[in-house]
Amino acid sequence: MKKIFFFIIPFLFYTNCLHAQDFEFGKISVEDIQIKHAKTDSNANAIVLKEFGTASIQIEDNYGYSYVDYKYHVRIKILNKNGFEHGNIQIPLWRYTDRDDEITELTACTFSPSDGIMVRTDLDNKQIFLENRSKYLNVKKFAMPNLKEGSIIEYSYTLNKKNIFNFVTWEFQSPIPKIQSEFIAMIPAIYNFNASIRGFLKLTSQNAEISRECLRIQGSKIDCSRLSYIMKDIPAFIEESYMTAATNFRSAIYFELSDVQHLNGGKNNITKTWKDVDYELKNEKSFGGQMKRKDAFKEILPEILKDQPDELSKAKAIYAYIKKNIRWNRYYGKYGENAIKKSLETHSGNIGDINLALIAALSSAGLDAEALVLSTRENGIISDLYPVISNFNYVIAKINIADKSYLLDASEPLLPFGLLPLRCMNERGRVISLTKPSYWYDIKANQKxxxxxxxxxxxxxxxxxxxxxxxxxxxxxxxxxxxxxxxxxxxxxxxxxxxxxxxxxxxxxxxxxxxxxxxxxxxxxxxxxxxxxxxxxxxxxxxxxxxxxxxxxxxxxxxxxxxxxxxxxxxxxxxxxxxxxxxxxxxxxxxxxxxxxxxxxxxxxxxxxxxxxxxxxxxxxxxxxxxxxxxxxxxxxxxxxxxxxxxxxxxxxxxxxx
Known part of the structure; x- marks a missing residue:
């Protein structure tokens, strides 16, 4: 069963729909004040009155690198006390090797009822905090001031997004209903993106046109595609028990960079074939290079395999050894962060370190072991339209013994041989072998x-x-x-x-x-x-x-x-x-x-x-x-x-x- 419902949006299409446009900050209407419940859900605790965003690719003047200039603006009505949680705002800022995402022009205020009038309270900049969530992620956090039942909160910001590969994901659906959500994407003609809509809701309108000379690169003027999307009367997306990532089903627009046309006429293909991906992974030092490190286990294998009579017993012994000697540092990853020797010495590593070491050890013992890259349940389902390496965030081992295959993850010491963590149970993954082309493989629990x-x-x-x-x-x-x-x-x-x-x-x-x-x-x-x-x-x-x-x-x-x-x-x-x-x-x-x-x-x-x-x-x-x-x-x-x-x-x- 397919868990993602989407279609590819043509890069340019033309309609006679109205253009999306931003709304004036701080200018609330009588209609905003009088709204008592959501049209699509009378039990909602809050409702998005208006939401508007734009995203465009720009070139940084001093260093010449490209980035996404993303502007976001939203106005939300708090209907009751249970809606106060929607006044706690968190904005993720991803961290990269050479630069991090940055927020500028952050403005926020609350309009609260007091003696028959709406009183404006602006957010104090001293109440804005930056939390270091991990080595890959910072989070900008703030709480809207003076919240009351009937308050209207509004905030806007500009995000300098350093990674242009996924451009911007615009989510029409959220945990609360929305009256209107509008998004404009400005994409220079030298960039081609695969754009897709997931979810079950239909756009109210969409429009595309040419915006002349929207970008200048090395003195050359570049035209842009101006893509606008509007959705109205949007029901809340309610998460329930027993589901994979909400992103699989929530109505949203996703972008993935396909290729870049250079001014000299050359072309850089970003979206690759599986043959390209296979070559890249096999020759990547922190992936294929780790799988090939059979020598790392040459001295210790005899002791591990002592008295093991058959291939299955050998595989179980190696699996137990890796579980015991490399503890998971709680980071995911399909690539290893350390050399196998260092992971064994420090007894620590991410998912890539652990399971690529497992594959190397199994191969060193003469067993048929392969890598299987996957996307965890909370990361989302993988599309099979075109391979995108960044969509995979996890790697496990696949070992073939006689006519049976076993999937192994050595990151959980208490899991028996052949049973994967529940986080891995996400439809299927791609098997990467050092000796043959990659292929899809279904991921199913081998035990009730x-x-x-x-x-x-x-x-x-x-x-x-x-x-x-x-x-x-x-x-x-x-x-x-x-x-x-x-x-x-x-x-x-x-x-x-x-x-x-x-x-x-x-x-x-x-x-x-x-x-x-x-x-x-x-x-x-x-x-x-x-x-x-x-x-x-x-x-x-x-x-x-x-x-x-x-x-x-x-x-x-x-x-x-x-x-x-x-x-x-x-x-x-x-x-x-x-x-x-x-x-x-x-x-x-x-x-x-x-x-x-x-x-x-x-x-x-x-x-x-x-x-x-x-x-x-x-x-x-x-x-x-x-x-x-x-x-x-x-x-x-x-x-x-x-x-x-x-x-x-x-x-x-x-x-x-x-």
Missing amino acids: DINRYTFTGSLSSEGKITGHLITYSSGYSAFNKRKKIEEAGSAELYAEKLNEQMPGLRILHHQISNIDSLDNPLVEDYEIEMKSQYDMKAGQIYFNPFFIDKTSKNPFNLNERTYPVDLGAAKEDRVTILLKIPDNFQLADHPKNLAIALAQNGGKYLTDVSFNDGVLNFTQLFQLNKALYGPDEYLSLKELFSRMIQQQKTDVILKKAI
Whole structure:
């Protein structure tokens, strides 16, 4: 299923639409003041009244490098207190080797109601802060002053954007609705960009024309294409659980530089063929150069591979060695930042350092290992129209043994062999081999996310329940639990925290097995004690059998979802309860047996209660058999969760025999 919906916009098109134009700063209208709710969403907490932006490529006079001159202007109405968060502004400024993005001409003010009039409060420049988010990113931050319900905030700035490759991304949709959003792109004729619109909304109007002599380079006058885009009455884009990057689905315009025409008649192709990309990556010192460094493992391989009888065992041993000896420094990257030897010596590296070292080590052992570059879930889906190296932000290893392939990421010490971090589960990636052309490869979880719970216990006539709860977890559930155990510091402290999080239930003893045996299910064995509700007067005990892995909130709340539900992996939860009931009690009522199934074997939810020979037998099965569900399946999923939540509110009622 395609997760990105877009079409290529012709570089020049002509219409009779009105030209987009900026609005006067600080001149709010009576209509702005009177707006009480958004046309597209009566429950919105804030609304963009007007939004305008322009972007053009300019040449820096002193040094001659090109940059994007981006101007942004927005006016927002705060409808209630929950909308105050939209008065906290953050503007990303990317950092490069030789220069950084810069903001100039930043102006901001708030118009707030006071005694029947709107009072203007300007932002104090001393309240503007620059946060160093990482070595690649700074963030300009400020909070709009004097916010009240009904306030109108307005700000504008000019951004000197040093990297022209992606020009500017203009997002029509945001977390709040917009009345109008307008954008103008001025692109000199010597630059050719691939422009695309993603999302499901249509432009209200668009226009293109020639702007004469908009740029001067070395005395030559260059014409520009003036491209304008307008969208009106734009609904908010609401993010929900189980989705990849919002940029895959939010309505926006994206640009990618295709080629540059030089004044002397030459041409520099930026958008390349995969043959070009293969050559570039294989010959890049920090990518292909790392993959070729088999010599880095020549001395240590014999010890790593000692007593390993076959290729799979050797691969697992090498995978375990890299996980142990190079810790992830929390930076992504498809390129290595250090030499393999340095990463091993310092026991630290980014994703490229770790997984390119893994590939080199596997190759050094005579195994068939390749690199697979991908885009993480939060980075967005990769378009296959044309290769753009910068769209890939991650690299993993692909190893081929006999007739089976395994995808490996050694950055997470608690992941078993062959299971990737959830962040990597993003449709597909491109395999880069040193010996053959690159090719696309689907990225799928090789394990289900599984939890199996078995509780065997007894109920006293006073309503106390005691027994053993045994849980078997595998896939991402086991990984997440192992991470929590590691974060807690020990299995004992993990059990203590678990005890604190479950009011009404007390863990008396615990035993957790296979914490370090990553290829096996994590096994938790708890001796527990809990109280059910006992109505002495009525002689009844109320017991909720859904106390294990209960779902209390529906993750799906939209009336319609226009983007897929992406779990990352199929899921299965099973619960079995065997509860011995006192001889003087009988089953009076219980949750009705339920069976709900999604179409085309997409999943199901089953519950069953029976009572035989003084033992209450309860089973529950919840399955989602696909990692990905389309928008057309959304309402069925929503209904499945809704009925499951309602079912889990019902109790078993045991009545004292007369």
